[in-house]
Amino acid sequence: MGFRSILSKPFAKYIVGQQKKWSMDAVNTQNKILKSIVEKARHTQFGEDHGFDQISNYEDFKKAVPIVDYEGLKYYIEKIKQGEKDVLWPGLPAYFAKTSGTTSGTKYIPITKDSIPNHINSARNALLTYVHNSGKSIFLDKKLIFLSGSPILTQTSGIHTGRLSGIVNHHVPGYLRSNQMPSYETNCMEDWEAKVDQIVEETLNEDMSLISGIPPWVQMYFDRITEKTGKAIKDVFPNFSLFVYGGVNFEPYKAKLFDSIGKKIDSVETYPASEGFIAYQDTLDEKGLLLLIDSGIFFEFVPADEYFNENPTRLSIGEVELGVNYALIINSNAGLWGYSIGDTIQFVSKDPYRILVTGRIKHFISAFGEHVIGQEVEKAMNHAVSLHPETELIEFTVAPQVTPESGLPRHQWLIEFNQLPQDMEAFRSVLDQKLTELNSYYDDLITGNILEKLEIVPLKKNAFIDYMKSQGKLGGQNKVPRLSNDRKIADDLIKLRLTQ
Template sequence: MGFRSVLSKPFAKYIVNDQKKWSMDAINTQFKILESIVAKAKNTQFGRDHFFSEIRNYEDFKKAVPVSDYEGIKDYIEKIKKGESDVLWPGKPEYFAKTSGTTSGTKYIPITKDSIPNHINSARNALLTYVHNSGNSQFLDKNLIFLSGSPIMTKTAGIHTGRLSGIVNHHVPGYLRANQMPSFETNCIEDWETKVDTIVEETLSKDMSLISGIPPWVQMYFDRITSKTGKPIKDVFPNFSLFVYGGVNFQPYKGKIFESIGKTIDSVETYPASEGFIAYQDTLDQEGLLLLLNSGIFFEFIPADEYFDENPTRLSIGEVELGVNYALIINSNAGLWGYSIGDTIQFVSKDPYRILVTGRIKHFISAFGEHVIGQEVEKAMNHALNLHPEAELVEFTVAPQVTPESGLARHQWFVEFDTLPADMTRFREILDQKLTELNSYYLDLITGNILEKLEIIPLKKNAFIDYMKLQGKLGGQNKVPRLSNDRKIADELMKFRF
């Protein structure tokens, strides 16, 4: 065993013990964070505008700080971009994480000196928790690959600006840099297909033990390797033992990923966002991700069905219930206040607090009042795939068809299969039946002859890759929305149908 694997075990034990301490005192931990970040930001422009000096408790905070999305803080961000200090957080941000928004255009999310540990230490702790739980630390002595965006930075008013994954790349601990792949030069390649091909060439001769990235882009990497070598991944990288992923639900991709590998290996799910590292998988055998309640973020939760109300209910961690769909709100030492990151979650445990990511607050279908969410379509798809093990899924998205050329309105499922179901008609029936079980409003619309059963539209090979390429969003941290309430994506994908 190498020094990394040997030293990781006592450190992993320390991290897990600390994790247990704060997770057993979660409510108190959260209120201490709220008190701390409000006190530190009271003399910022935002703090003065919202009377932070008068806040004594959570009720005061809710009255003083409204819930908003990026548009709500955009004026403050613009002041930072003009060079002003002490706007949302003392001083200036260390970085801007640059992301593309659907309504706000390009978003500049601040990352401060105080919030950097949330991103870096949380990723580290996810791996160390796995080491402690599994006993597997040998992977740390071999080559590790992180499929991410370019680490190239620009400057905005003197503030380093780039993709979150690129920013994090600059903070990979020194003890991992020696065996980190790909090389910095390769990671700087902007064209994703060229980058993947270069990564393949660079890694084929390496002893890869950990591979990390968003599943569809990792699958693309695997496909290029298999195409070049004619071998499954396990024969190319015999010591590959851990897959780390985030950004999407793994279940729809799991079958094809493991088939490409040629065996089942351990996996660790993480929940990083530009606004903060939210949660990670802390067990090998229990559902859900541990919500990181001690990492500079004070979380709030709004019942998803109230989110668009004028005065929605805002809850702290001690007030949540299991199985309820909540919009996730954060207040952080990055200077984000009452900030809706756009995701919805459900709690599956309160001892400790573990969550599932259920979708995006604005990614749903309710063209007919059904309000179908991402979790429901993914559960339905997973159910159909389980009953059709011969079928292999690449990617899918769902949109409403309100004005079909014939028949009733319906949901259209745009699906790229690597291997088609043996009986597509039966597959469609199972998919539709499961969705009616998961969503009673959808059932009512079907039985009331408002909607007809869903339609599956099979797409050509590489349809989603080609679509994302046309949008200029191939690779990196980009993802295809699982659901749309309009036809913007659907109409583009119609060009790729069989």
């Protein structure tokens, strides 16, 4: 065993011990976070505009600070971009994490010196928690790969600006840098396909033990390796033992990914976002991700069915219920206040607080009043695949078809298969039946002959890669929305299908 694997175990034990302390005292921990961040931001422009000096508890805070999305904070962020200090948080941010918004164009999310540990230490602690729970640490002595965006940063009024994954790359601990892949030069490549090819060249003869990234892009990396070698990943990297992922629900990709690997390996799920590292998997076998309530973020939760109300209910950690779909709101030492990150979550445990990510608050289908959400279409797909195990799924998205050429309106599922179901009609029926079980409104529309059963549109190989390429969003942290209430994505995918 090398020094990394040896030293990691006592450190992992300490981290998990600390984790248990704060996770079992959630309400007090969160109250301390709220008090701390409000006090530190009292004399910022935002703090003075919103009477932070008059806030003494959560009820005061709710009255003073509205729920906003990026547009609601843009006025303040533009001031920071012009070089103004003490706007949302004391001083200037250390970084801007640049992201592509669907409604706001490019977003500039501040990362401060105070919030950097949330991103860096949380990623480290996710691995250390796995080390403690599994007893496995030898993987730390071998090569590790993080499929991420370019670490090249630009300047915005003196503030380093780039993709979150690129920013984080600058903070990889020194003890991991010597076994981190790919090379810095390769990581800086902007063309994702060329970058993946170069990563393949650099890693083929290395002793890879950990691979991390968003599942569809890791799958692309695996496919290129298999095309080049004719071998399963386990035969190319015999010591590959841990897959770390986040950003999307793993289940739709799981069968294909493990088939490419050629064996089952351990995995660790994380929930990082540009706005903050929210949660990670803290057990080997229990459901849900541990909410990181002691990492500079005060969380609020809005029942998803109230989100678009004028005055929705706002709850703190001690007021949530299991199984309810909540929009996630954060207030943080990055200077984000009442900020809706756009995700919906459900609690599956309150002892400690563990969550599932259920979708995006604005990603739903309700063209006919059904309000189908991401969690429901993913559950329906997972069920259908489980009953048709020969099926290998690559990617899918769902859209309404309001004006079909014939028949009733319906939901249209655009699916890229690696292996088609043997009986497509049976697969379609199972998929539709499961969705009626999961969503009573959809069931009413089907039984009332307002909608007909869903339609499956099989797509050609690499359809989603071609689509993301056409949008300039291939690779990195980008992902295709699981569903949408309009036909923009669906029509673009069908257009690519017809023209190529």
